Amino acid sequence: xxxxxxxxxxxxxxxxxxxHDRRYKPQPWxxxxxxxxxxxxxxxxxxxxxxxxxxxxxxxxxxxxxxxQALGIVFxxxxxxLLLLVLWSYISQRPERPGYQLAPEQQSATFDDTxxxxxxxxxxxxxxxxxxxxxxxxxxxxxxxxxAVPAAAKVYQSAHHHQNTHVPGEAHITNVPANPxxxxxxxPAAPSSHANSHESSSDPPEPMFxxxxxxxxxxxxxxxxxxxxxxxxxxxxxxxxxxGTVRVGHCVGAFNHKFFxxxxxWATILSFxxxxxxxxxxxxxxxxxxxxxxNPQHIVVVALSAFxxxxxxxxxxxxxxxxxxxxxxxxxxxxxxxxEREQDNLARMHRCYDxxxxxxxxxxxxxxxxxxxxxxxxxxxxxxxxNWESVMGKNVWWWFLPVGHGLxxxxxxxxxxxxDKQGRLMRRREWPSDLR
Numbered sequence: 005x006x007x008x009x010x011x012x013x014x015x016x017x018x019x020x021x022x023x024h025d026r027r028y029k030p031q032p033w034x035x036x037x038x039x040x041x042x043x044x045x046x047x048x049x050x051x052x053x054x055x056x057x058x059x060x061x062x063x064x065x066x067x068x069x070x071x072x073q074a075l076g077i078v079f080x081x082x083x084x085x086l087l088l089l090v091l092w093s094y095i096s097q098r099p100e101r102p103g104y105q106l107a108p109e110q111q112s113a114t115f116d117d118t119x120x121x122x123x124x125x126x127x128x129x130x131x132x133x134x135x136x137x138x139x140x141x142x143x144x145x146x147x148x149x150x151x152a153v154p155a156a157a158k159v160y161q162s163a164h165h166h167q168n169t170h171v172p173g174e175a176h177i178t179n180v181p182a183n184p185x186x187x188x189x190x191x192p193a194a195p196s197s198h199a200n201s202h203e204s205s206s207d208p209p210e211p212m213f214x215x216x217x218x219x220x221x222x223x224x225x226x227x228x229x230x231x232x233x234x235x236x237x238x239x240x241x242x243x244x245x246x247x248g249t250v251r252v253g254h255c256v257g258a259f260n261h262k263f264f265x266x267x268x269x270w271a272t273i274l275s276f277x278x279x280x281x282x283x284x285x286x287x288x289x290x291x292x293x294x295x296x297x298x299n300p301q302h303i304v305v306v307a308l309s310a311f312x313x314x315x316x317x318x319x320x321x322x323x324x325x326x327x328x329x330x331x332x333x334x335x336x337x338x339x340x341x342x343x344e345r346e347q348d349n350l351a352r353m354h355r356c357y358d359x360x361x362x363x364x365x366x367x368x369x370x371x372x373x374x375x376x377x378x379x380x381x382x383x384x385x386x387x388x389x390x391n392w393e394s395v396m397g398k399n400v401w402w403w404f405l406p407v408g409h410g411l412x413x414x415x416x417x418x419x420x421x422x423x424d425k426q427g428r429l430m431r432r433r434e435w436p437s438d439l440r
Contacts, residue, residue, distance in 0.1 A: 046308065047090070053305045054083055054278055068296055070285035079281055086274040089406070093267035096406040097260045213349035215369040217342075217380060221426030223419065238415045240383065242334050258414035262396050265327070266406045268320040275313030282306050330383045330391035339376055346376075372431055374422060380429055384420050 061069040062076025069076070221227060228237045237243075256264045283306050289296050326336055346369070354361040374380050385391050392403075395410040402408035419427065422435050432440055 043094075046312065047087075050278060050305050050308060051087060053301045054282070055080060057299065057301060058282060058305075059083070068299065070289045070296070082277065083274075086270060086277060089270040090267065090274050093263055093270055093406040096263040097256065097267065213353060215346065215373050217373060217429040219428055221428055222382070223425065223427035227427075239417055240332065240335070258410070258412050261323075262402075262408070262410050263406050265320065265323050265396070266404070268316045268323070269404070272313055272316040272320055275309040275316060279306055279309040279313060282309075327392055327395045328388040329377050329381065330385055330394065331377070331381065335381075335383075339381070342376055373429060374432060379420070379422050382420050382423050382427055382429075383417055385418065 058070070059076045059080040060066075062071045063073055063080070065073055071079075223239065225236045228239065228241075229235070230237050230243050232243050282302050286298060286302060286306075290298075326332065329336075331339065346366070350362045350365060353365060378384050385394060393410070394412050396403045397408045397410050399408055422439060423429055
């Protein structure tokens with residue numbers, strides 16, 4: 005940029021572009037696959053210590069054995085079964101992407117995925133601000149029209165995940181302000197309906213902050229346009245900033261989310277099994293006279309299995325909770341931010357010790373809009389069981405074994421009927437009569 009044109013806005017724009025380029029800069033292969041090597045090395049070392057030292061000493065009746073021969077055989081069989089399930093689940097996650105990107109020569113107006121579903125290449129020619137249905141029901145709204153979005157250049161079939169997922173209220177439109185809430189902002193000059201209700205009361209008015217769900221029409225193709233890939237993304241997708249750097253070595257999406265849950269489930273059980281058996285027999289052996297020496301490698305495996313077991317357990321519980329709510333990690337961040345904003349509003353409305361008033365206010369919000377994580381979730385299917393089966397499948401054995409698949413295809417998701425056709429939450433009085 006010439007020095008004569010280096011205005012303040014020019015510096016800001018140039019810095020933004022440099023930051024954008026750094027953010028999406030491909031990382032070296034060794035960095036992308038470091039997690040894979042670390043995971044496999046950890047599995048190999050703990051297997052060597054548990055099988056080659058701990059169980060072997062008991063089976064061959066070495067003096068350093070911590071148990072009987074029969075106990076060593078039983079421990080070896082159980083460990084082998086658990087290790088097989090861990091490796092099976094890990095391999096079943098598939099090293100390829102959770103969604104598939106077509107080569108340029110394969111791109112067309114429509115394509116079919118491996119399950120026979122299709123997704124059409126759309127051109128974002130609709131401006132949501134020009135549609136009356138895209139505006140909030142309140143009349144006190146000042147509308148800011150977003151700029152037009154270029155047409156999509158290619159087709160991309162993607163899956164959703166805790167990293168590959170669209171945040172509620174997030175807009176991927178090029179040249180649009182970062183906060184999509186600015187598309188529809190309250191008019192400060194307009195009177196508040198809550199204020200009017202308090203003026204008619206004999207009590208002194210208290211500050212009121214209504215719940216304000218996102219007004220972004222997330223189901224419109226304009227909102228799902230990705231300026232990085234120059235495509236219209238399927239619903240619930242998110243551009244991965246550093247694909248391949250997640251904990252298991254690659255991204256997880258709709259096609260391998262189930263296997264990721266199976267992996268952390270069996271990894272938790274295997275880790276706690278090693279921790280309990282080695283530590284338990286070590287403590288028991290020290291009560292004998294003379295007590296055998298403690299193998300340092302046993303202590304190392306106990307520490308590693310405890311750390312890895314706790315990590316995988318927390319990961320498993322987190323994803324079970326998200327699946328029950330039919331949310332991805334990125335989506336859950338949006339709901340958490342909304343809850344934090346409401347906590348700030350409650351702190352402004354009520355004294356810190358007035359828990360009853362805070363609860364009643366939250367109930368009033370829920371009565372008007374529904375619960376944030378459930379009725380207020382665009383992808384909530386109506387029950388925890390339905391949400392769980394959409395990811396883990398209907399067959400109960402599929403819930404525990406790395407086989408089968410969920411009910412979703414990564415492209416099409418039934419929206420919550422409490423939302424309008426553009427993907428904006430409606431008030432309870434506007435819901436279908438059987439859902440109010």
